[in-house]
Structure formats: C-alpha cells, structure tokens
Amino acid sequence: MNGEGNGSVLTSYLETSGVIPIDVFCSWWLTESMGSALQEFFQSKFQDCQLVEHQGGHFRFQVPKHSLRPYAIFGLLEENKEQLHVSEYGVSETSLEHIFNTMAAQQGEEQLLGSARYRGP
Helix, strand or coil: CCCCHHHHHHHHHHHHHCCCCHHHHHHHHHHHHHHHHHHHHHHHHCCCCEEEEEECCEEEEECCCCCCCHHHHHHHHHHHHHHHCCCCCCCCCCCHHHHHHHHHHHHHHHHHHHHHHHHCC
C-alpha cells in the first residue's frame, strides 16, 4: 500500500483518520480475492497472459495471439463468468496502431520524468 493502485483507498483512510472502516476493508478484501481467482483462471487457461490493468473491480489482461483466438477466449469467459463473479467483459484484438501509440506514450512519459529529474530542485 504505497498510495497508488489498489491499496490507495486503505492508505487514504489510514492517513486521514488512522483507521479503516470494516465495510471498506471487507469490500477491498473481496475485490482482491475475486481478482486473484480471475488472475489464476487467466494464467491457467491462457499461456503467457499478463495482467495489464487492475483498478478496483476492473481487470484487463493481455493474452498473446498464439494462446487462443478471441472467439475461444469469449467462450471460456462466458462459460465461467458466474464462477468467477464477472458481471461484464469484452474481448478485442489489439491493433498495431494501438501498440505503437501505447509505446509512444510510455516513452514520452519516461522522457518527461527524466527531464523532471534532470532539472531537479
């Protein structure tokens, strides 16, 4: 819990009031537990998949094309959505343009961070 990501809500409560309300903690714990089950499912079904985003109850995985085609991924999710407590999902192919734009944005952020460090206090 470093003030970023999934533990940030808990960190915020601790910093402001020194306690975490039980309902907030239980909700966080339940989301994390279901997220772990979802991640285990993906890793067991799709070789070399990666969790690329996790914010609250939203999870996004990247599944390499060689693992399964989108229709097969869709079928597996549909078959297992109740067991995994998934309310909605989507499956799409990543375009080369999307990959390029993502890499360009990351590189731009790295250059900005490097520039900010260079100028210093």
